[in-house]
Amino acid sequence: MKDYKEFKNRRDRLATRIGDNVAIVANAKESIRNKDCHYPFRSDSTFHYLSGFPEPETVVMIFGGKNPKSIIFCQPKDELKEVWNGFIYGPKQASKEFLFDEAYPLTEAHKLIPKFLKSKSVFLLPSSKIDNILSPKWFEENNKLREDLSEILDDMRVVKNDFEVNLMRKSADIAANAHIQAMKLTRPHKYEYEIEGEILNQFFKGGARNPAYSSIVASGANGCTLHYVENDSQMKDGDLLLIDAGCEVGSYASDITRTFPVSGKFSSAQKAIYQLVLFAQKAAIEKVKAENFFDDPHKEALKIIINGLIDLDILIGSRDEVYEKELYKEFFMHRTSHWLGLDVHDVGKYSSKNNPSVAVKFTEGNVLTIEPGCYIRPSDNVPKEFWGIGVRIEDDVLVTPDGHDVLSKNAPKEINELEAIIGTSSA
Ligand code: GLY
Ligand code: MN
Ligand code: MN
DSSP states (O other), rough: OOOOHHHHHHHHHHHHSTTOOEEEEEEEOOEETTTTEEEOOOOOOOHHHHHHHOSTEEEEEEEEESSOEEEEEOOOOOOHHHHHOOOOHHHHHHHHHHSSSSSEEGGGGHHHHHOOOOSSSSOOOOOTTTTTTOOHHHHHHHOOOOESSHHHHHHHHHHOOHHHHHHHHHHHHHHHHHHHHHHOOTTTBHHHHHHHHHHHHHHHHHHHESSSOOOOOGGGGGGTTTOOOOOBBBOOTTOOEEEEEEEEEEEEEOOOEHHHHHHHHHHHHHHHHHHHHHHOOOOOOHTOSSBBBHHHHOOOOOOOHHHHHHTSSSSSSSHHHHTTGGGGGGOOSSSSOOOOOSSSOOOOBBOOOSSSSOOOBBOTEEEEOOEEEEEEOOTTSGGGGGGEEEOOOEEEEEEETEEEEETTTTTTHHHHHHHHHHOOOOO
């Protein structure tokens, strides 16, 4: 039996933050893929964060105030259903194992939830899935206030404790190993999806049953399409291969990108862009430490990439002009970082509530990605040897008491390491 104390602790912490009021979260529904086939079920991240309970549509109520408690509404036991679809906890076992104070069948939720609501305010997520029980009209008629739960929960989720960091380390280790195996298997004439298959194979072998997002395996100019997921091109000698792939462990994501030559050897143009992005990425990582601002890594990476692209005659103009007119966005059009956690683009504020132009500061326990890139599409203004080069290098970085720790450090990124490993598997 797993230990669900961590999830109870989170509910207890939330209870202290909502005063005498109540918070309600509901799990996602199953999604139909076609006819009577469903997509693999994935719990809503916030619901998972507060319960660890794996069944769809379950509802959890958390009461603050002097006598905090939490209640779960879940599917009743049903032996016939269980024969077809597998185990159902049922309220009794759910409350025992997942440490709820009370439990009721989901079929009672309609009746009981409004009855249990004595407080003035009800904290719900903006995309609350219980509008069928507590509609806007219900709030009006019952003179209750609907408050935003996401502000409190996002602040909790953006700081990871040891329990969460351990899962994120495992997730990053498995994904880093998958990248290494992908490098070993890469060679000209294979198809991108063969490499994607190996990545998924390594996720499963490592015990991560889900990718954190659709893997990007993009050879040649496909690497210049940021969200390329077709993964169906044949890889050519002379192409770079950009792989952006991460998995989930305990629902926590890793998010790693590596770029390397299909043939095992960088051309001089590829090497120039790769070295530039690598230099920018390492410098950006150095900016990750408590009390620095969230946008410090991006500023650093951007400065280096602008200077580098001007030196390579890819960007024309003075540094100030390129910066002010945002000419760099033709080649580096995304931000350097996002929070990482239960969602790959995790919750958490990026700027101060009172002043949106001021970034938040890093604090111990934050996990973010550092992922600068350069994507050079064919253009008469750019020297031809750079056309079709797309490079991104992405690591997952934890803010620690004395700086940072790169969780994904096992995935090689130095040119000599990459050139030594590519294509070394005979499979
Ligand atoms: N894999 C999604 C991202 O890098 O943001
Ligand atoms: Mn990312
Ligand atoms: Mn990524």
